[in-house]
Structure formats: structure tokens, C-alpha cells
Amino acid sequence: MGLIDSLKSRGWISPIVHLSSNWVSLAGVVTVTTATIFWLFLLPTTLRGEAQNPYIGILSYLALPAVFFLGLFLIPLGIAWRYRGELRRGQYPSSFPPLTMKNAKLRRLVTFVGVTTFANLVIASQLTYGAVMYMEKVSFCGQTCHVMEPEFTAFQSSPHSRVECVNCHIGSGASWFVRSKLSGAGQVLAVVFNSYPRPIPTPVHNLRPARETCETCHWPQKYAEDRLRVFPKFAEDEANTLTKTVMMVKVGGGNHGVGIHGTHLGQGVRIRYAHSDESRQTIPWVEYNDDNTGRKTTYMAPGAKPDAAGLPVREMDCMDCHNRPSHQYELPERAVDNAMYGGTISRSLPFAKKTSLAILKQAYPSRAEAAVRIPAAFEKYYRESHSAIYAQQGAEVVRSAQGVLAIYNRNIFPDMNVTWGLYPSNVGHTDFPGCFRCHDDQHVSADKKTIGQDCSSCHNVLAVDEPAPKILTDLGLDTAAAK
Numbered sequence: 001m002g003l004i005d006s007l008k009s010r011g012w013i014s015p016i017v018h019l020s021s022n023w024v025s026l027a028g029v030v031t032v033t034t035a036t037i038f039w040l041f042l043l044p045t046t047l048r049g050e051a052q053n054p055y056i057g058i059l060s061y062l063a064l065p066a067v068f069f070l071g072l073f074l075i076p077l078g079i080a081w082r083y084r085g086e087l088r089r090g091q092y093p094s095s096f097p098p099l100t101m102k103n104a105k106l107r108r109l110v111t112f113v114g115v116t117t118f119a120n121l122v123i124a125s126q127l128t129y130g131a132v133m134y135m136e137k138v139s140f141c142g143q144t145c146h147v148m149e150p151e152f153t154a155f156q157s158s159p160h161s162r163v164e165c166v167n168c169h170i171g172s173g174a175s176w177f178v179r180s181k182l183s184g185a186g187q188v189l190a191v192v193f194n195s196y197p198r199p200i201p202t203p204v205h206n207l208r209p210a211r212e213t214c215e216t217c218h219w220p221q222k223y224a225e226d227r228l229r230v231f232p233k234f235a236e237d238e239a240n241t242l243t244k245t246v247m248m249v250k251v252g253g254g255n256h257g258v259g260i261h262g263t264h265l266g267q268g269v270r271i272r273y274a275h276s277d278e279s280r281q282t283i284p285w286v287e288y289n290d291d292n293t294g295r296k297t298t299y300m301a302p303g304a305k306p307d308a309a310g311l312p313v314r315e316m317d318c319m320d321c322h323n324r325p326s327h328q329y330e331l332p333e334r335a336v337d338n339a340m341y342g343g344t345i346s347r348s349l350p351f352a353k354k355t356s357l358a359i360l361k362q363a364y365p366s367r368a369e370a371a372v373r374i375p376a377a378f379e380k381y382y383r384e385s386h387s388a389i390y391a392q393q394g395a396e397v398v399r400s401a402q403g404v405l406a407i408y409n410r411n412i413f414p415d416m417n418v419t420w421g422l423y424p425s426n427v428g429h430t431d432f433p434g435c436f437r438c439h440d441d442q443h444v445s446a447d448k449k450t451i452g453q454d455c456s457s458c459h460n461v462l463a464v465d466e467p468a469p470k471i472l473t474d475l476g477l478d479t480a481a482a483k
Helices: 003-009 022-047 054-089 106-136 138-144 146-155 165-169 174-190 259-265 332-342 352-360 367-385 387-392 394-411 468-475
Strands: 229-232 242-249 271-273 285-290 295-300 313-315 459-465
Touching: 022 106, 138 165, 138 394, 146 271, 146 285, 229 332, 259 271, 295 394, 332 352, 332 394, 352 367, 367 387, 367 394, 387 394, 387 459
Parallel strands: none
Antiparallel strands: 229 242, 242 459, 271 285, 271 313, 285 295
């Protein structure tokens, strides 16, 4: 006689077996069993902690755990539902006799429940760990969510392309981990209901302070030597004339206000500023504090109030200049110069830069249409206007056409309304205001001084717009070393 029959013979019904005989609990059993079978099949993938396809990752690390835990939830839910129903109908005894482990049937039942519970814990813990680790991957952040396609594309060619997204956006510690997941839940809902903004607004206002993320690898107070930079530029003439600007950048740092980092983030230096726009590009009020000397100076643009009343005030950190450290977009002129200098677009083709810019600056309704029209337009120009060149260098024309398309694909995303110049970089001042947001003649202190605008405080220009070979020869450097 089984346990149920034994209990029935005494006038009682087993709450474990009898109450689970309902469609809700049985659905939970089927769900858990099905999820466990799929878990066994996907175990090699989940143990590796990665998936080649982002959608396989969603199935393995997000959908499967959700189904498994749903099944576990349905089983006790059905038991409780049936128990309450039988109590209302008076079909369940008000008391239950004490059960003892001397009963062999009960021991087997407890053993079964214990083994299945242990198995569920093992499976659940592995699924939970796998899901958490998967959500920390770059592939999840950049590829699973199509909204992040522009950021992921720029990230792949950035200096931080081998750094996990979470290292900069979340950092270490449980509090920011939980905060990021709660924020991510809202973002998932925005994607599901198609209510996310296009384009994604910047800056990220709830980003963790740079002192807790960037400065775990970079230390602005540490002195860094001057660095030689060479900036190539091609003219829009037939020969694509190349000129270069050779510059010595004073990175600086340390404790004595040396170089760019020393004057902005050196030991004892604190800068606060107020901005009048969400993008922090218009800065009417700046406060410079030097704790080493106790000096505090306030600089104001015309119309700004001395206490920056009515404006959000922020203490300057790495992100105020390096605002696009891993997701930088180029303007078409700089992008074509870099592509030609790197050989992606052939500089031997006449008017290569002028033609590339004319094609890139046109509007294309979608990336699919751009993929067809951009190479076709580039090839058509040389086929019709320079037929001899096209006949001799047809392969170069085709390759360069793809180089122009690559520039477009890296910087323009019509579906997200991302176009040229949407996301300015504040490093330098060649393409965007950058440094000149503060360093201009408009910010004046009470003693009529302005924020320093002396070029030599940040860099020394060694040569401007001269042919590269002569300059590099004078400096004792070859092109590769200078680059």
C-alpha cells in the first residue's frame, strides 16, 4: 500500500501529492521538466559562458532561466490555490496527525523531495550565474539590443575595444550592479514598447563618477611625458595634396599643475562649472579651486550670475573632456583624411577626397540604400569623368568605393537619427568647440582675467601644413614612428 493509500485509510489525504494534482502545478512540472531537458542540451554553451549568436544567448541565458523559474513558481502556486479552494468547500481536515521518519513511505517521499530540490538548486544556480555573466558581456550590450548598434559600431574601433562595457558603465561593487540592473529593466521595457529616444541622448546623467571607473586604470595625477602627434590632411584638389601638422602635446599631470592633466585634475586642483544645456556644451560659469594655495577664482560669461543660480553645477572629471572615450564618431572631412592616410581610400585617384566628401554628405534614407548608392556613385564618377584612370585602376576604384561606404557605416545610422556631428568630442578643438567651451575671451573673473587661451600651455606646434617627409626628416623620425 502506498503512502497516499495509507493516509487515506486513516482518513487523511497527503497535502504534497493530493494538492499537487491540479492543472497549475502539473503545468509547472511540465515546464520545469522541459526547461531541464533544454538545459542539458545547452549545457556546453552555458558552461562556456558565451554564445556565437546573440539570439542563441538570449535563449540560453535569459529565456531558459525564465521558463525554469516560472515552472518552479507554478508548482507551489497550484498547491496553494487548491488548498484554499478545498478549505472553502470544507473538504480538507482541520488538523493533521504528526508524521514521523519511522514511516518508510514518508522517508522515501522526503528523499525524493530532497533530491529534486538539490537538482533544482544546481540547475537554478547555474542558470542564474550564466544569465548574470552573459548580461556582462559586450555581445549582450552591443549586439542583442539593436538600439545600441551605433555605440557598438564605434566601440569596435575604439582604444577600449578590449574592455568590457560594464567596467566603465558599472564598475565594481554590489550597489552599482543593482542600480544598473534596475536601470536596464527600464531600458528593456522601452525597447519592448518601442518608446526609446532616437537618437540616444548624451551625456549619460546617471553614469558612475569617473574617479570610480576611469581612474582605476588611468591616473590623471601621475605625470606623463609629452607626446608627438602628426595630423594628416588631404586637399580637395586633383592630386589630393597631403600636408601634416606636427604637434607636441603636453599631457602632464603630477602635483604641480603641469600640462593638460595637471592644470585640470592635478593634486589639489578642483574645477566646477555650470552648464545651460543638457549636452554640457554651453558653459557660462567656471570656478577654479587650488587647494594648494587656497586660491579660488570664478570666471563668468556675459549674463551669468556669480553663484550660477538656476544652472546645474558639476565638478569636472575625466568625462568632461574625454566624453567619447569608446564611442567616438568622426566628421566626414576627418574620416576621409584618416581613411586616405591609412590606405583604405586610394590617394592616387584624382579628386578622391572631394568625390568622397560629396558622396558622404548626401542624405540616404537607410543603410541598405546607402550600401548600394555610395559605391555606385563613386565608381560612376571615375567611369564617366576619368575613364582612363578607371580602365587602369578599376580595382583601386572598387576598393576605395568600399572604403567610402565603410566611413558611412561607421558614423551614420538613419534608423536612430544619428548623423554627422551629432555626438561631438570635447578632446581638442579641431572639429568641435571642445576646449573653447571654457577657454575663450568671454569668461572673465572679478579682476578682469580670462581663462588661459595660450596654445603653448597644452601643446607646442612644431610644424604646420608642410610636406611630411621634410618635417619628419628634420625631427629624425620616419612616417610610421610619427604616426
